[in-house]
Amino acid sequence: MDKLKQMESFVAVATRGSLTAAARAEGVAPAIMGRRLDALEERLGVKLLLRTTRRLSLTHEGSAFLEDCQRLLADIANAEAGVSAGGVKASGHLRVTAPAGFGRRHVAPLVPRFRELHTDVTISLNLSDRVVDMAREGYDCAVRVGDLPDSSLVSVRLADNRRLCVATPEYLKRHGTPQTPQDLARFDCLVLSSEASQTRGWAFRVPRKAQGLHQEELLDRPEGETVLNADLTGTGLAGADLAGAGLSDTPLVNGAQAEGELIYYRPQGPLDCSDGQVLHDWCLAGYGIAWRSTWEVEEDVSAGRLVPVLEDYAAPPNGIYVVFPQRKHLPLRLRLWLDFLKHHYGQPAFWQSRR
Structure with missing residues (x-):
C-alpha cells in the first residue's frame, strides 16, 4: 500500500475528527480509510489513534507523527506547485456545496466545463440552502451568497449580489406602486x-439626500445609538412609524457610518416559502411583491415581465463568495476550481449568458 496515501489518510482523519468525514472528503468508503490506518500503525509498530464508536483521539506518538506528516505533505505540495503548469496535472475528488437556486443557475453549468479541462478530477456538487459544516461534512469549498458570518473560513469575493423589490406590471396596476x-x-x-x-x-x-445626518454627527454618536432616530422628514419613514410598519433599525457599531444608512423591513405577507424559486414563480404569477437578487430576476425585468419598485431605496450589494477551510497549501484541483470561478464570475457576459 502506498506509504504517502497512508500518511494522507492519517492526517485527514486526525484533522477532520472521524473516519467518515475523511472518507467522505476523498470519496471513498470509511472501511478503506480504516484499512489504511491499520496498515500504517502495523508498519510503524505503534498506536497513533484511539478509536471508539463515538470519537477518535490521538495518542502521544500520534500527535508527534501528525506534525511530521503535515510538514512532509506540505513540502511535497510545495514541490508540486513549483513545477510548471504543463508538468502538473490536477487529480482527485472535489466536493463543492452551494445554495440550491444559485447553484442550479450559476454553479452546476460550470462543473462539467471544469472537468472537460481537468479530466482526472471528479466532482460532487451539493445544492442546499442549509449552511453546511464544511470540515465535519468533508467539503472542499462552498459558494455562498450574502453577508458571511464570522468564521475561521477563508473567503474570496467573486461578484456583487444586488437585490431588488419586484412585481408584475399587472399586480402594480391593480394595487398601485409603493x-x-x-x-x-x-x-x-x-x-x-x-x-x-x-x-x-x-x-x-x-x-x-433625506438622511438629515452629517458625517460629524455620526462620529459623535455613542456606540449602539441608531441613525434612524435622526430627522427623516421627507423620506416617508418617520421614526414613530417604524415599529408599526415592521421596520427595524441597525445600531451604529463603533461609529460605522455605512451601517447607519441601512434599515430592515420584516414583511408579514400572506404567502411564504423556504424555496426562492417558488417565490420567483409566485411573483411572476402576480401574487405580490418579492425581494430577490438580480441574478434571479434580471431576465424577467429586461423582458418586462417584472418591474422594479423602490429603486431609490435599494440597499448596497452584498457579495457572492467562495469559502474554504484555512490551510497553508490548497490542493491543485481546488486552486484551479477557485480560479475558474473567479474568471467566469468576473465577466459580465457570464451573467448575461445565464438568461
Missing part, C-alpha cells in the same frame, strides 16, 4: 421563510 418601504405594509409581500434566510428582513437604504 413609494417608500413603509408602504409595503399595504401590499402582498412574498416572504422567504425564516429558516432559509433573510432573518433580518428586507434591506433598504434611506436616500442620502
Whole structure:
C-alpha cells in the first residue's frame, strides 16, 4: 500500500475528527480509510489513534507523527506547485456545496466545463440552502451568497449580489406602486421563510439626500445609538412609524457610518416559502411583491415581465463568495476550481449568458 496515501489518510482523519468525514472528503468508503490506518500503525509498530464508536483521539506518538506528516505533505505540495503548469496535472475528488437556486443557475453549468479541462478530477456538487459544516461534512469549498458570518473560513469575493423589490406590471396596476418601504405594509409581500434566510428582513437604504445626518454627527454618536432616530422628514419613514410598519433599525457599531444608512423591513405577507424559486414563480404569477437578487430576476425585468419598485431605496450589494477551510497549501484541483470561478464570475457576459 502506498506509504504517502497512508500518511494522507492519517492526517485527514486526525484533522477532520472521524473516519467518515475523511472518507467522505476523498470519496471513498470509511472501511478503506480504516484499512489504511491499520496498515500504517502495523508498519510503524505503534498506536497513533484511539478509536471508539463515538470519537477518535490521538495518542502521544500520534500527535508527534501528525506534525511530521503535515510538514512532509506540505513540502511535497510545495514541490508540486513549483513545477510548471504543463508538468502538473490536477487529480482527485472535489466536493463543492452551494445554495440550491444559485447553484442550479450559476454553479452546476460550470462543473462539467471544469472537468472537460481537468479530466482526472471528479466532482460532487451539493445544492442546499442549509449552511453546511464544511470540515465535519468533508467539503472542499462552498459558494455562498450574502453577508458571511464570522468564521475561521477563508473567503474570496467573486461578484456583487444586488437585490431588488419586484412585481408584475399587472399586480402594480391593480394595487398601485409603493413609494417608500413603509408602504409595503399595504401590499402582498412574498416572504422567504425564516429558516432559509433573510432573518433580518428586507434591506433598504434611506436616500442620502433625506438622511438629515452629517458625517460629524455620526462620529459623535455613542456606540449602539441608531441613525434612524435622526430627522427623516421627507423620506416617508418617520421614526414613530417604524415599529408599526415592521421596520427595524441597525445600531451604529463603533461609529460605522455605512451601517447607519441601512434599515430592515420584516414583511408579514400572506404567502411564504423556504424555496426562492417558488417565490420567483409566485411573483411572476402576480401574487405580490418579492425581494430577490438580480441574478434571479434580471431576465424577467429586461423582458418586462417584472418591474422594479423602490429603486431609490435599494440597499448596497452584498457579495457572492467562495469559502474554504484555512490551510497553508490548497490542493491543485481546488486552486484551479477557485480560479475558474473567479474568471467566469468576473465577466459580465457570464451573467448575461445565464438568461
